[in-house]
Amino acid sequence: LAHEVGVPLIIDNTFASPYLCRPLDWGADIVVHSATKFICGHGTAIGGVIVDSGRFPWDNGKFPGMTEPSKGYHDLRFFEYFGDFGWLLKCRAEMLRDYGPTMAPFTAWLMLIGLETLHVRMDRHVRNAAVVATFLDQHPAVDYVNYPGLPGNRYHELALKYLPRGAGSIFTFGIKGGRDAGRRFIESVQLLSHLANVGDAKSLVIHPASTTHQQLDDDELRAARIGPEMVRVSIGIEDVEDIVWDLSQALDASQVTSERPAYDGQGHSVLAKAFGAPYQT
Ligand SMILES: Cc1ncc(COP(=O)(O)O)c(C=O)c1O
Structure with a gap:
């Protein structure tokens, strides 16, 4: 065209x-x-x-x-x-x-170091992402998973054609319970980092409706094709059992609607875990 x-x-x-x-x-x-994403690979430089x-x-x-x-x-x-x-x-x-x-020389050096391991990291990224997507797809607290690597996804055939080594590791899913469940989920992850970046070696997660896009109401979010229930993950290269464990416990926490403090010191924030109350929100 x-x-x-x-x-x-x-x-x-x-x-x-x-x-x-x-x-x-x-x-x-x-x-x-x-190159800030997979090429650098560690969220340490912009390029x-x-x-x-x-x-x-x-x-x-x-x-x-x-x-x-x-x-x-x-x-x-x-x-x-x-x-x-x-x-x-x-x-x-x-x-x-x-x-x-x-580009600063130090930044270029970080990029080159990242590039040296790109192929090894990507193989692990896609392997982990496939396991996580399948886990989420079968989870009762998940309404949909939008990962082209899953059979049944509307882009699956195209993914097989254009992405023969795997469909990447960045994708979205919809959590049951909308904006509030998404907030509880994001406040409950412990291993995944709550970050707006993607493509790091570590797993990253963001819930736009309670963070980057919180100024939009539910209808405005849907008009932007985001949706209050949508969570984006960038699956890293950690042990996949640890990633699944963290998602599993955070999904469980997201479905508990009784009144309780959002934080009990077990949240995603390292500061909250290390120092407790002053860093809780
Ligand atoms: C798909 C895509 N392209 C380009 C960019 C711009 O990247 P940078 O901030 O490194 O300029 C981003 C940043 O999020 C992105 O996600």
Whole structure:
């Protein structure tokens, strides 16, 4: 479709990682990654990657910024001069210069260290995620699991085609009991970290309705295709039995509706566990 209308197909491959999905092999022109996620792998640094196939015909009449003399760079015609890496050079020479996101050497070092273990981590991520998704799918306190690796998911066939090594480890599920149950769940996890990031070696979880999107009411959440019951997990590389144990006890706690303090010192917060009352909310 993109090529029919003369624009490049750009794929954000962050959630799959270059190990699980190869968009250039499927006809994409450009691939981008937030390297902050699986590539770095430990939530310790922020960075990004642009991969240009060099195949897109920028001289199709729709991209004067690539073919006309650039006022921002000595009247250079990027496509004519650099050809198949013209767009990358424009990104470096003009955009990187103007926006200024230069990576610190220490950050680059963290990224390279992460990259060395990407393939090993991804195999473990997808193995753990498949076990967790199956566990959640069968749990009475879970209404739905949206993981394309599960047979029956509407994207399962596509996942088999595009993600032959596994369907990643970031997915959502719906908890019975809506926003309140989600809040009780998120306050009860002990191993999983309550974090808005994804793609770390450690398992991460977030309940948008009680955190990042708490300003929206239930209807507004549904309109945004989030839903008050939706929980997002990024399954890490810990022992999968520990992950399942934690999810299991937190799901049990989420279904207890009697009045009780949200925290009893056993919550997800390391500070709450270590120091108790002052850090309880
Ligand atoms: C799929 C995806 N792409 C891109 C980004 C942007 O990443 P960064 O914050 O590293 O720029 C994110 C961040 O959450 C993301 O989830």
